[in-house]
Amino acid sequence: MKSTKVSNLVLDILKFTILILGAIITMMPFVWMILSSLKTSSEITAIPPTFFPKDPQWSNYQEAWSRAPFLRYFVNTVIVAVGSTFGVLITTVLSAFAFSRLNFPGKKLIFSLLMATLMIPGEMLVITNYITVYNMKLEIGETRIMGIDSYGALIIPWIASVFYIYLLTQFFMQVPDAIYLAAKVDKCSDWKFMWKIMLPMNKQAVVTIGILNFISSWNAFMWPLLVTNDPNMRVLSNGLTQFQSEAGSDYQLIMAASCILVMPIIIIYLFLRKYIIEGVTRSGLKG
Amino acid sequence: MDIRIENLTKAYGDFKAVDNMNLTVGDGQLVGLLGPSGCGKSTTLFMLAGLTEATTGRIFFGDKEVTKVAPEDRGIGLVFQNYALYPHMTVEDNIMFPLINRKVRKDAARQQAYEMAKLVQIENLLKRKPSELSGGQQQRVAIARALVKKPEVLLLDEPLSNLDAKLRVETREEIRRIQQEVGITTIFVTHDQEEAMSISDQIAVMKSGVVQQFDVPQSMYLNPCNRFVATFLGTPEINIIDVEVLGGTIKCGDVVLRTGVDVKNGTYKAGIRPESFTHRENDHKYSVNSVRMIGRDLLLHLDMAGRDVRAITHSGQSITTGDTVEFSVRESSIILFGSDDKVIGKF
The missing domain is CATH 3.40.50.300 (P-loop containing nucleotide triphosphate hydrolases)
Structure with a gap:
């Protein structure tokens, strides 16, 4: 009796040590980013490095904010992230429903072709996508819908994700046939079934996909940099490059800007934590 | 409707x-x-x-x-x-x-x-x-x-x-x-x-x-x-045994089950529901292979010319394994099946 208590205690200590170690390893880059954002330029490159800034430089934030049109970047980022997430949700839900419930000729072939595209590395798609976008200049009046320096170029290539379609199809397929048949007998059309039953039953999966897509869109760097020349069309992550010059980088300002960049995501995460955790554990997916 | x-x-x-x-x-x-x-x-x-x-x-x-x-x-x-x-x-x-x-x-x-x-x-x-x-x-x-x-x-x-x-x-x-x-x-x-x-x-x-x-x-x-229907309905399941009809007598091995029936001579399958067995003095003696209590009834496994048959009797009696019981089969409760498994008649 006593020995099991002792061994339980040892087990607990071991368990929590590992958890704490894991937490420190994960948290460290963030903590380092925040601390570095408060250092002076000489302190940040000092050897040996200091952990805590000697004299916190809050003015770094002010300077970082003023170096680039961050407000404009912020608005652009929100438009792009919201737009692409909205698009991804619609295409994902519709195609997942079709693949899981509807019968049409060539269903298996189309699904296999989609799955095959998962094998193509993203870097390869960047070039072809760039050429497509470059050649697809479309303007209505003064507003550019598509082409270089347009929201279309930033959003439209990202409004469908084969991986999310695959994921949601698996979720939809777990809904028992009997529920579909019961709804049929209850005079429920396919369209209504999708919105009234399939979607609410898989709410967590859909929300998770939305959040994950929002985060990856928020953090996107290379594509926005490629398809925009006009600083007014850039997004937040591009703003970080403003602090790199030929004379060297202002690391403390990059860190301050990074803190600004991740803030909205952290806030979103805090609000939707419940959904993310449930969704991720249920789907066996990590962000 | x-x-x-x-x-x-x-x-x-x-x-x-x-x-x-x-x-x-x-x-x-x-x-x-x-x-x-x-x-x-x-x-x-x-x-x-x-x-x-x-x-x-x-x-x-x-x-x-x-x-x-x-x-x-x-x-x-x-x-x-x-x-x-x-x-x-x-x-x-x-x-x-x-x-x-x-x-x-x-x-x-x-x-x-x-x-x-x-x-x-x-x-x-x-x-x-x-x-x-x-x-x-x-x-x-x-x-x-x-x-x-x-x-x-x-x-x-x-x-x-x-x-x-x-x-x-x-x-x-x-x-x-x-x-x-x-x-x-x-x-x-x-x-x-x-x-x-x-x-x-x-x-x-x-x-x-x-x-x-x-x-x-x-x-x-x-x-x-x-x-099929006879077997599918009823618990415990109906007994299906091989019988021989000779000159109007239905016999299972040396056990005479019925006399004076109007069926062509030959071998048949016969179905007898467990509850069709009833106690009767001086009838055939069956030895009891096992006894199981199923609530209101006793389920007996009897030896009928070397075959195991199930019989149900009410649980008030004291019957134990190894006993001998005298049973007959109730009127018109032996179901004879033809070679196509269809029912020929009840005897």
Whole structure:
């Protein structure tokens, strides 16, 4: 009796040590980013490095904010992230429903072709996508819908994700046939079934996909940099490059800007934590 | 509304799940489709529901042919084996769902859902989610949802198989009560013969896609048409033994079971229900191989010319293994089967 208590205690200590170690390893880059954002330029490159800034430089934030049109970047980022997430949700839900419930000729072939595209590395798609976008200049009046320096170029290539379609199809397929048949007998059309039953039953999966897509869109760097020349069309992550010059980088300002960049995501995460955790554990997916 | 099934066949390639079925169910009847798994009973039910398309044959509800009518337009209520309730909706929303889809106004739908809930006695559970209900309660919700749109035909697929033994008996009485109260023509599928016999007006026993016999429970039990029906109905199972008829005497080995019967000489299979054995002085002596207590009755395993036969006798007697008992077989309860397993007669 006593020995099991002792061994339980040892087990607990071991368990929590590992958890704490894991937490420190994960948290460290963030903590380092925040601390570095408060250092002076000489302190940040000092050897040996200091952990805590000697004299916190809050003015770094002010300077970082003023170096680039961050407000404009912020608005652009929100438009792009919201737009692409909205698009991804619609295409994902519709195609997942079709693949899981509807019968049409060539269903298996189309699904296999989609799955095959998962094998193509993203870097390869960047070039072809760039050429497509470059050649697809479309303007209505003064507003550019598509082409270089347009929201279309930033959003439209990202409004469908084969991986999310695959994921949601698996979720939809777990809904028992009997529920579909019961709804049929209850005079429920396919369209209504999708919105009234399939979607609410898989709410967590859909929300998770939305959040994950929002985060990856928020953090996107290379594509926005490629398809925009006009600083007014850039997004937040591009703003970080403003602090790199030929004379060297202002690391403390990059860190301050990074803190600004991740803030909205952290806030979103805090609000939707419940959904993310449930969704991720249920789907066996990590962000 | 009466249901008429004419030459109904469902084929999957060469395999016939339902083979040329003919059946007429009277208005307001409760009919059980009974058979082992894979006999085509659920396929039949789903064809009646319109969820499975018939290969050939026709289905009539009343005078109207519904063979090609979509499930939602057939006027049926369907209850699935696992209930198929919508997990994200409350009980009330579940019951209202068929009405809302039929463009019934919300307050009217709510009222009708309440009345239905009252009929199946779940009116105090309306605000709960299906996951917060027991199996029996979920079953009631499913029945309420099936009945709320006032269908003419109620179809139940293995309605009791997901419930535990005690609840099963309770719920089957409940299904009977609701069916009687609404007066709706009902067809239900089951593999449990006791369940089918206890609540059905009539039973259709199926095997390999073919209806073997369609009759009221009692006469089906007493007068099975073939060996399959005789074996499928009744617990403990009927004894099937090899007998020889010679000069009007039915013998199993050296045991004379009956004399003076009018059957051609030859060897036959004979069925004797365990409860057909009755004590009689100076009749054949059987040695008792084992005794088991099954509540009100004793189940004896007897030795009949080297074969093991089951016999039931009331539990008031003290019989133990190794005893000898004097038994005869009751009048007209030896069922003789021909070589095609059809019943020749009862002796």
